Amino acid sequence: MSESEADKKEPPGKALCALDIGGTLAKLVCLVKEEEVSECEGDESTPREGGPLTTECNGETFRLKFRHFFTARVEELIDFLKSRELVKPGQQLPVTGGGAYKFEELFAERFKCTVAKRDEMSSVISGLDFLLGQKGVAYKYDPNKEQKVNVELSRDIYPFLVVNVGSGVSVLRVNGPKDFVRVTGTCIGGGTVLGLSHILFGAESFDEVVRLSEKGTTELDLTVRDLLGDSAGSGTLPANKTASSFGRVYMKGVSKTCEELRRSIKREDLARSLIHMVSFNLGYIAYLVARIQNVHRVFFAGKYLNNHEPTIASITRGMRFYQEHYHGLGDEDLDDSVAHVTRRGPRTPEEARGRAMGEAGGGGSSLSGRIEEGGEEDEGEGGARDGLPSLTGGRYRSMTFFEGQQQYRQEALLSCLILLSLWELRRVSLIRGTGR
Amino acid sequence: MSESEADKKEPPGKALCALDIGGTLAKLVCLVKEEEVSECEGDESTPREGGPLTTECNGETFRLKFRHFFTARVEELIDFLKSRELVKPGQQLPVTGGGAYKFEELFAERFKCTVAKRDEMSSVISGLDFLLGQKGVAYKYDPNKEQKVNVELSRDIYPFLVVNVGSGVSVLRVNGPKDFVRVTGTCIGGGTVLGLSHILFGAESFDEVVRLSEKGTTELDLTVRDLLGDSAGSGTLPANKTASSFGRVYMKGVSKTCEELRRSIKREDLARSLIHMVSFNLGYIAYLVARIQNVHRVFFAGKYLNNHEPTIASITRGMRFYQEHYHGLGDEDLDDSVAHVTRRGPRTPEEARGRAMGEAGGGGSSLSGRIEEGGEEDEGEGGARDGLPSLTGGRYRSMTFFEGQQQYRQEALLSCLILLSLWELRRVSLIRGTGR
Numbered sequence: 001m002s003e004s005e006a007d008k009k010e011p012p013g014k015a016l017c018a019l020d021i022g023g024t025l026a027k028l029v030c031l032v033k034e035e036e037v038s039e040c041e042g043d044e045s046t047p048r049e050g051g052p053l054t055t056e057c058n059g060e061t062f063r064l065k066f067r068h069f070f071t072a073r074v075e076e077l078i079d080f081l082k083s084r085e086l087v088k089p090g091q092q093l094p095v096t097g098g099g100a101y102k103f104e105e106l107f108a109e110r111f112k113c114t115v116a117k118r119d120e121m122s123s124v125i126s127g128l129d130f131l132l133g134q135k136g137v138a139y140k141y142d143p144n145k146e147q148k149v150n151v152e153l154s155r156d157i158y159p160f161l162v163v164n165v166g167s168g169v170s171v172l173r174v175n176g177p178k179d180f181v182r183v184t185g186t187c188i189g190g191g192t193v194l195g196l197s198h199i200l201f202g203a204e205s206f207d208e209v210v211r212l213s214e215k216g217t218t219e220l221d222l223t224v225r226d227l228l229g230d231s232a233g234s235g236t237l238p239a240n241k242t243a244s245s246f247g248r249v250y251m252k253g254v255s256k257t258c259e260e261l262r263r264s265i266k267r268e269d270l271a272r273s274l275i276h277m278v279s280f281n282l283g284y285i286a287y288l289v290a291r292i293q294n295v296h297r298v299f300f301a302g303k304y305l306n307n308h309e310p311t312i313a314s315i316t317r318g319m320r321f322y323q324e325h326y327h328g329l330g331d332e333d334l335d336d337s338v339a340h341v342t343r344r345g346p347r348t349p350e351e352a353r354g355r356a357m358g359e360a361g362g363g364g365s366s367l368s369g370r371i372e373e374g375g376e377e378d379e380g381e382g383g384a385r386d387g388l389p390s391l392t393g394g395r396y397r398s399m400t401f402f403e404g405q406q407q408y409r410q411e412a413l414l415s416c417l418i419l420l421s422l423w424e425l426r427r428v429s430l431i432r433g434t435g436r
Numbered sequence: 437m438s439e440s441e442a443d444k445k446e447p448p449g450k451a452l453c454a455l456d457i458g459g460t461l462a463k464l465v466c467l468v469k470e471e472e473v474s475e476c477e478g479d480e481s482t483p484r485e486g487g488p489l490t491t492e493c494n495g496e497t498f499r500l501k502f503r504h505f506f507t508a509r510v511e512e513l514i515d516f517l518k519s520r521e522l523v524k525p526g527q528q529l530p531v532t533g534g535g536a537y538k539f540e541e542l543f544a545e546r547f548k549c550t551v552a553k554r555d556e557m558s559s560v561i562s563g564l565d566f567l568l569g570q571k572g573v574a575y576k577y578d579p580n581k582e583q584k585v586n587v588e589l590s591r592d593i594y595p596f597l598v599v600n601v602g603s604g605v606s607v608l609r610v611n612g613p614k615d616f617v618r619v620t621g622t623c624i625g626g627g628t629v630l631g632l633s634h635i636l637f638g639a640e641s642f643d644e645v646v647r648l649s650e651k652g653t654t655e656l657d658l659t660v661r662d663l664l665g666d667s668a669g670s671g672t673l674p675a676n677k678t679a680s681s682f683g684r685v686y687m688k689g690v691s692k693t694c695e696e697l698r699r700s701i702k703r704e705d706l707a708r709s710l711i712h713m714v715s716f717n718l719g720y721i722a723y724l725v726a727r728i729q730n731v732h733r734v735f736f737a738g739k740y741l742n743n744h745e746p747t748i749a750s751i752t753r754g755m756r757f758y759q760e761h762y763h764g765l766g767d768e769d770l771d772d773s774v775a776h777v778t779r780r781g782p783r784t785p786e787e788a789r790g791r792a793m794g795e796a797g798g799g800g801s802s803l804s805g806r807i808e809e810g811g812e813e814d815e816g817e818g819g820a821r822d823g824l825p826s827l828t829g830g831r832y833r834s835m836t837f838f839e840g841q842q843q844y845r846q847e848a849l850l851s852c853l854i855l856l857s858l859w860e861l862r863r864v865s866l867i868r869g870t871g872r
Contacts (some may be wrong), residue, residue: 021664023679024686024705055445072687167658168679188624188717191658191683198685198703202694222603222627225595227459243459243604245763247627249459249634252509258638265635281624281717288724289758321726322620 014094015087015113016062020120022101023167025303026069027076030086031055031062063269068303074103078110087111091431121172121182124164124301127176138299141309141316148309159295163286165302166192171286173293183293186285191306200274207272210308216272220265244336247278273336276314283318291322404429426434440704450530451523451549452498453511456556457535459603459627461739462505462513466522467491467498481631504739510539514546523547532556557608557618560600560737565613574735577745577752582746583622595731599722601738607722609729619729622721625741629714636710637703645707646744652708656701658683679711712750 016031054061069077080086083207087093087429089112104115114283139148161183169189174180190206197203203212225239250258253261287299298319305311450465490497505513516522523529525548531539532554540551575584597619598608605625610616626642633639639648661675662684689697722734734755742749 030697097643167683187678187681192779195682195685245623246631249631424813
């Protein structure tokens with residue numbers, strides 16, 4: 001039965017639970033009465049300032065409880081639902097994710113219920129709308145403090161992007177509470193981490209990969225230093241920056257047999273390189289898409305994040321990469337980096353000429369000349385600055401523009417990056433279905 | 437000795453060869469007199485319409501010959517140079533890449549020569565400038581014919597991006613023959629493919645991975661179909677599109693031990709998924725950066741491409757993804773896809789309203805309202821169209837805008853994507869150093 005047909009009927013009562021069945025995990029949320037909370041298994045959402053998340057249903061207040069199952073072992077989920085009598089005959093069971101289609105008949109047959117299919121992206125957005133204004137539900141990563149910090153959300157934050165990280169990754173542009181469009185995605189996501197780590201070192205769950213990665217080093221990644229010996233090299237990137245994920249493996253393996261190499265590689269290092277590769281790329285793509293879409297806030301949601309600091313740290317660094325790369329800024333303190341670039345003289349006569357041209361506002365074409373070209377130019381706030389490289393013949397622009405970028409970057413860090421724990425976001429979004 | 441100091445002296449003669457020493461491979465180009473060509477080992481560049489590449493040096497014409505060595509086995513390179521007497525005492529040896537720093541002392545000591553360090557990016561750009569106007573040096577992939585086709589280059593193609601794919605990846609914006617800036621990069625590149633395939637199935641070279649991948653299937657990747665059962669699902673992507681690289685591994689492994697799983701996975705499939713993952717991501721990022729930089733041509737260069745059609749096919753699909761994803765267009769013939777989307781009715785009442793609003797030019801905010809906001813809007817050709825999602829309340833825009841996008845997309849395919857064999861590009865760029 002399609003969603004619209006189901007909606008036309010007078011609902012015969014809705015189940016006190018809802019499901020999000022993805023490619024890897026099936027996520028369950030249950031509504032539990034306050035007095036029954038202690039009897040019901042399942043994680044509460046992370047303890048937060050505002051207390052546990054609750055929702056109203058038929059005039060009663062319910063606490064939210066969460067569990068997850070493997071999609072490939074859907075029978076375990078069915079057993080759990082049956083043993084708790086969470087779905088009664090004739091009730092509507094709200095389900096989102098691909099599993100809403102895949103398992104519709106199975107659930108209908110086992111529970112004599114109606115599967116009320118909910119669009120996954122609509123669920124995420126209405127869940128986010130539900131969370132806006134609540135306390136302690138969103139955080140961002142502070143690269144200076146090297147820890148996540150809570151972010152208070154107001155309802156006046158549109159437009160923004162939501163990067164929903166599951167097995168695959170969807171990127172949504174949200175213009176208002178019910179106004180969104182799926183703009184793009186990437187196939188390098190949670191499924192990539194789980195799939196590769198399963199082959200590489202037999203990981204059984206994403207949590208296992210995360211735990212291992214916390215003890216790992218960057219041993220397997222090629223850094224800028226590796227590429228340039230001990231020299232400062234081209235000077236556009238700090239020496240400790242990753243130049244190539246897993247790029248050092250081959251160098252390590254040259255004098256070893258393949259079996260010797262495998263034995264010498266630590267699971268922890270594999271996990272760390274894998275999570276860094278995928279997370280950094282996610283942040284990087286999110287930043288590029290945000291620039292094209294001209295939005296200044298990005299939310300990340302999905303089990304992939306799951307309160308794991310190294311993951312959100314890599315995403316955050318990925319989001320900063322495009323602007324940092326331009327100017328040779330690294331993870332060091334910002335003022336130090338500026339000083340480093342300022343002190344460094346041009347390396348070649350060409351570069352010296354380029355810098356001089358940049359400072360004089362000359363070069364291949366002047367700034368005013370470019371802006372007069374009109375329609376072909378990107379005249380957005382960030383875009384206009386990025387249109388400037390033609391002012392220089394070398395690698396760096398003059399310090400004037402550099403400082404301009406620096407200011408923009410700080411603003412971007414203040415306003416642009418808010419990481420939302422998906423676990424919370426997704427769970428609540430499902431509950432919205434039961435309240436309709 | 438620094439490059440600028442070396443340049444001040446009267447050159448005592450330059451070696452008839454040049455080197456590009458990267459993180460994985462050391463690439464050598466030799467100048468060979470026409471009458472000695474048959475005696476000299478090494479690959480000619482790919483046979484082309486315009487005949488073999490030649491260059492002038494001290495009034496004589498030389499043919500270009502190429503070889504590569506593993507950077508970690510630099511002694512083999514030194515033995516080769518010595519046995520052919522390619523570098524004579526007192527000569528200048530032009531070297532670029534990180535190895536120019538790393539091996540400067542080693543080469544100076546062994547050959548009593550001067551290492552003339554060349555900036556890698558400048559070499560790539562001057563090499564590209566050398567190639568512009570030559571016949572048969574550039575190609576693009578035609579997704580309809582499913583093969584690469586030659587592209588004739590004029591000198592009037594600025595500005596453009598160069599995506600230089602080595603162990604790591606650099607993206608340059610080139611505004612003129614000597615006017616370029618390194619804008620960004622990614623750490624998912626050739627080193628990632630080689631490193632992961634070395635651990636996963638003991639691959640010894642990139643060519644081996646490429647050969648294996650040609651026999652591989654998409655067995656390990658999660659497709660949109662997997663996520664949505666047999667349903668058309670959210671309708672924004674065709675069912676055969678990759679949703680998650682390596683995302684099916686975990687599903688395959690649920691009822692197997694890790695060792696059973698490993699034995700059941702084919703090297704060919706691993707190679708294919710790996711090359712697709714990295715190549716698609718390269719094309720995708722290149723497209724996003726090109727949009728932000730407002731340039732309409734992108735060159736790909738580097739050993740990574742090496743005339744391998746599946747690789748450039750994935751890069752090409754990655755470059756088309758951002759626009760396709762928006763509208764549910766897939767790898768099918770364009771007209772078929774348009775028809776598919778046209779025939780499909782709205783799935784929900786909300787979506788129907790969204791489409792109606794889009795067609796009437798109404799919605800959350802009107803088009804004129806948005807453009808009047810001025811500076812905050814991206815008003816570039818493509819950007820203005822991307823600013824439109826707020827016209828719709830659902831997932832699709834009206835067909836009017838869709839057709840507009842379609843037209844833009846075809847133009848983009850005609851003008852935007854030119855793939856340059858790096859092997860040729862890089863080799864020739866080095867020769868430029870010897871002619872200075």
